[in-house]
Amino acid sequence: MRAMVYRGPYKVRVEEKEMPRIEHPNDAIVRVTLAAICGSDLHLYHGLMPDTRVGHTFGHEFIGVVEQVGPSVQNLKVGDRVMVPFNIYCGSCFFCARGLFSNCHNVNPNATAVGGIYGYSHTTGGYDGGQSEFVRVPFADVGPALIPEWLEDEDALLCTDALATGYFGAQLADIAEGDTVAVFGAGPVGLYAARSAWLMGAGRVIVIDHLDYRLEKARTFAHAETINFAEHDDIVVEMKRTTGWIGADRVVDAVGAEADGNLTQHVTGAKLKLQGGSPVALNWAIDAVRKGGTVSVMGAYGPIFSAVKFGDAVNKGLTLRMNQCPVKRQWPRLFEHIRNGYIKPNEIVTHRIPLEHIAEGYHMFSAKLDGCIKPVIVPSAA
Amino acid sequence: MAYTAEKPPLPETPEQLRARIPGWGADLDPRDRPSVPREVPGIETGAHWDFPERQVEHSPRERSIEHGTMPPVFGTSAPLKGASGAIRRFAYERYSEGRAAHWLLLIAADRVDAVESHLTALASTRPDNLLTETGIKAEITHHGLSSRTAGKRVDVGHQALDPVIVAGPWIVAAGLTILGADALRRRIDARTARPTTSTAQGTGTGAGQQMGQQAGTAPVDPTVAAPSYQPGMS
Ligand SMILES: NC(=O)c1ccc[n+]([C@@H]2O[C@H](COP(=O)([O-])OP(=O)(O)OC[C@H]3O[C@@H](n4cnc5c(N)ncnc54)[C@H](O)[C@@H]3O)[C@@H](O)[C@H]2O)c1
Ligand SMILES: [Zn+2]
Ligand SMILES: [Zn+2]
Numbered sequence: 218m219r220a221m222v223y224r225g226p227y228k229v230r231v232e233e234k235e236m237p238r239i240e241h242p243n244d245a246i247v248r249v250t251l252a253a254i255c256g257s258d259l260h261l262y263h264g265l266m267p268d269t270r271v272g273h274t275f276g277h278e279f280i281g282v283v284e285q286v287g288p289s290v291q292n293l294k295v296g297d298r299v300m301v302p303f304n305i306y307c308g309s310c311f312f313c314a315r316g317l318f319s320n321c322h323n324v325n326p327n328a329t330a331v332g333g334i335y336g337y338s339h340t341t342g343g344y345d346g347g348q349s350e351f352v353r354v355p356f357a358d359v360g361p362a363l364i365p366e367w368l369e370d371e372d373a374l375l376c377t378d379a380l381a382t383g384y385f386g387a388q389l390a391d392i393a394e395g396d397t398v399a400v401f402g403a404g405p406v407g408l409y410a411a412r413s414a415w416l417m418g419a420g421r422v423i424v425i426d427h428l429d430y431r432l433e434k435a436r437t438f439a440h441a442e443t444i445n446f447a448e449h450d451d452i453v454v455e456m457k458r459t460t461g462w463i464g465a466d467r468v469v470d471a472v473g474a475e476a477d478g479n480l481t482q483h484v485t486g487a488k489l490k491l492q493g494g495s496p497v498a499l500n501w502a503i504d505a506v507r508k509g510g511t512v513s514v515m516g517a518y519g520p521i522f523s524a525v526k527f528g529d530a531v532n533k534g535l536t537l538r539m540n541q542c543p544v545k546r547q548w549p550r551l552f553e554h555i556r557n558g559y560i561k562p563n564e565i566v567t568h569r570i571p572l573e574h575i576a577e578g579y580h581m582f583s584a585k586l587d588g589c590i591k592p593v594i595v596p597s598a599a
Numbered sequence: 600m601a602y603t604a605e606k607p608p609l610p611e612t613p614e615q616l617r618a619r620i621p622g623w624g625a626d627l628d629p630r631d632r633p634s635v636p637r638e639v640p641g642i643e644t645g646a647h648w649d650f651p652e653r654q655v656e657h658s659p660r661e662r663s664i665e666h667g668t669m670p671p672v673f674g675t676s677a678p679l680k681g682a683s684g685a686i687r688r689f690a691y692e693r694y695s696e697g698r699a700a701h702w703l704l705l706i707a708a709d710r711v712d713a714v715e716s717h718l719t720a721l722a723s724t725r726p727d728n729l730l731t732e733t734g735i736k737a738e739i740t741h742h743g744l745s746s747r748t749a750g751k752r753v754d755v756g757h758q759a760l761d762p763v764i765v766a767g768p769w770i771v772a773a774g775l776t777i778l779g780a781d782a783l784r785r786r787i788d789a790r791t792a793r794p795t796t797s798t799a800q801g802t803g804t805g806a807g808q809q810m811g812q813q814a815g816t817a818p819v820d821p822t823v824a825a826p827s828y829q830p831g832m833s
Contacts, residue, residue, distance in 0.1 A: 224713070224716065224717075224727055224732050225712075225713030225716065225717065225727075226713065226762060227733055227761070227762045228727065228729070228732040228733055229732060229734070230727075230728075230731065230732045232725075240654050240655070240675060241651075241652065241654040241671075241672055242652055243651065243652070263761070264706075264709060264710075264713075267702045267705035267706050267709065268687060268705045268708070268709065269709055270676070270677035270683075270709070270712055271677070271712050271713055271715075271716035272676070272677040272716070273676050273677050274676065289647075289652070291647065292645060305672075306644075307646060307651050307671070307672065308644030308645055308646030309644070309646040309648055309649060309650065309651065313644055313646070314640065314641070314642070314644070315638040315639060315640050315642065316637070316638055316639040316642040317637075317638065318644075322670070323650075323651060323670045323671055323672060324670055324672050324673065325670060325673070326660055326661070326662035326663065326666060326669060326670050326673045327661065327662065327663055327691070328663050328665075328696055329663055329665040329666055329696060330696055333672075333674075339674070339676075339677075340705075342673055342674045343673060343674030343675065343676045343677070344673075344674030344675075344676060345674065345675075345676040353675075355672050356646070356651070356672070358645045358646065358647065359644055359645045359646055385634055388626075388632045388633070388634045388635060389634065394613065394624070394627055395606070395609060395613070397607075397609075413626075415616070415620045415622065415623050415624075416622050416623070416624070416625045416626040417624075417626045417627065417632070418613075418623070418624045418626075418627040420609040420611070420613075420616070421609055421610065421611075427750075427751065427752055427753045427754070428750070428752060429749065429750035429751075430749070430750075440619065440620050445750070445751060446753075447750075447751035447752065447753050448751055460607060461600070461607030462600065462602075463607060477753045477754045478753055480756075480757065483757065484757070488757075488761060490703075490706055493702075519702070520696060520702050521699055521702045521703075522699070540637075543634070546633045546634060546642075547633050547634070549633065550626075550631065550632075550633045551633075554622060554625065557621075557622060557625075558621055558622075559621050559622025559625060560622070575734075576731060576732055576733065576734035577734040577736055577737040577740065577741070578734065578737075579734050580733060580734030580735060580736075580737045580738075581734070581737040581741045584737075584738075584743070584746070584747075584758060585746065585752075585754070586737060586738070586741045586742060586743055586746040586747075587737075587741035587742050587746055588746070589741075
């Protein structure tokens with residue numbers, strides 16, 4: 218089969234790879250019909266995530282058709298069209314039994330702090346991902362779900378991570394009616410978080426980025442006010458000014474480890490890896506939120522320490538909430554919102570790229586070329 | 600403006616927002632939010648087991664020492680191999696996730712892996728092709744220049760240097776480590792080659808003496824080879 222493989226920082230290619238096998242009785246093999254590149258994949262692509270091995274296939278956002286099932290699989294059969302959450306989880310451990318699906322304890326030998334994720338390095342379990350023609354899906358009775366008849370493929374694909382994560386991020390922000398919500402980052406996660414903040418009754422939604430074309434999308438798709446931080450000498454002062462010198466009630470960090478805006482933090486964190494990521498956006502969030510407010514962190518950070526302004530978080534009495542998104546929990550309610558026309562997920566898709574051209578796709582998404590917001594990958598066997 | 604108990608005024612009323620934004624307030628009630636509360640004991644997951652069956656472990660699988668047991672299911676992508684594999688195994692066996700050394704070794708191993716893999720590929724039918732693998736063609740097909748000069752972007756300054764900054768220091772460090780290990784080995788060889796060192800005498804059976812004999816074809820002056828080295832000092 219054809220599959221994307223990692224060749225080292227900033228290098229990927231498509232190779233002929235052995236077909237995945239049923240390794241466990243509850244495994245399924247899924248033929249991928251659509252996949253996507255996520256902002257999280259950039260952390261791997263840039264060589265920032267520890268234990269990212271050459272030969273590993275990325276991809277944690279995908280949908281497909283069941284090709285084969287293991288002997289204990291009850292809920293899926295060959296030919297079913299399925300959407301697969303980015304989390305790999307057992308459904309039965311201490312954490313899964315309480316709904317913490319992204320924190321499963323039974324699927325990742327390599328680390329206890331992270332659950333299992335498809336195609337996301339060995340630090341999240343060493344599973345090959347879905348930027349490929351076929352993929353092994355563990356716990357087929359737990360994670361995947363049939364794609365509802367009425368749901369379009371691209372919309373289903375976006376439910377497997379970006380949309381679910383943005384929606385989850387808005388929930389963790391504890392938004393109450395009339396709250397002013399600031400979202401750092403106008404990538405897919407930030408755009409969906411901003412759109413979701415309105416569902417929860419926000420009174421004002423402000424999106425911050427430095428890419429004008431993404432801020433434009435924040436205005437049209439997410440109905441938000443926008444600020445280009447590159448146009449301000451000090452974005453924190455601007456945030457204070459625009460919120461009556463109090464700060465935003467709730468802030469979402471939808472940027473993560475590769476935040477720009479401070480060269481020292483960016484180079485030590487995102488490049489040299491002397492920190493677990495560049496906490497520029499997180500620190501801006503801590504500064505820009507009001508005292509007693511909530512910061513919801515959706516941005517991903519590496520496993521080593523980062524220079525976070527913890528003292529200010531303490532002094533301001535902040536609530537910091539965060540997690541990898543437990544995707545499947547979001548689906549029933551998200552489906553209602555999509556059906557009601559409140560969110561049309563694929564309005565943010567900008568590029569559809571054949572698997573064979575995925576190297577250009579990575580470069581374009583990483584360097585933010587050609588107005589790229591969300592690239593979708595179409596495998597050859599699809 | 601004075602700081603009073605008032606919340607700063609909002610530009611729009613709830614009625615205006617509801618009219619402008621489809622779905623405004625649909626999840627106003629926290630009970631409609633699927634992640635509230637965070638933990639839902641007894642949630643339905645689809646699992647029909649108390650503990651999953653165990654996946655067969657074909658080769659010894661590295662694991663975090665913070666795990667009391669091998670998790671029953673795991674990924675089988677890219678098993679450990681080569682020098683990078685040895686570094687990774689050491690990182691897993693020696694250091695918990697709580698130690699920076701664990702992660703720094705894993706990142707160093709990633710850089711070694713890339714170098715190893717490029718070298719192996721050179722001798723294969725499919726060597727690495729920097730032009731195609733970096734996807735640099737997108738600069739031409741997807742408006743590299745105009746995308747970068749549009750508006751005010753803060754990342755253009757460092758973008759061109761990023762790959763060098765990411766890989767450079769680590770490759771240098773890996774190189775120095777290999778050189779350092781090599782130098783250390785040579786010093787140890789030289790030391791054990793010394794006929795009068797206490798180690799060589801003490802062991803009697805003489806790993807040191809054997810090595811001394813091997814080295815004997817090119818006589819080493821121990822005082823030059825290891826002038827200040829004391830056994831047990833390293
Ligand atoms: N918690 C989860 O479950 C989960 C799931 C998916 C993605 N993520 C993480 O969410 C983050 C965003 O994902 P994405 O797909 O939207 O990525 P993306 O790279 O497309 O978007 C990030 C955006 O942040 C902007 N940005 C950079 N520095 C900034 C700063 N200092 N302030 C404001 N904006 C800044 C960038 O210009 C970019 O538009 C990533 O870190 C990703 O790993 C987390
Ligand atoms: Zn993702
Ligand atoms: Zn579990």
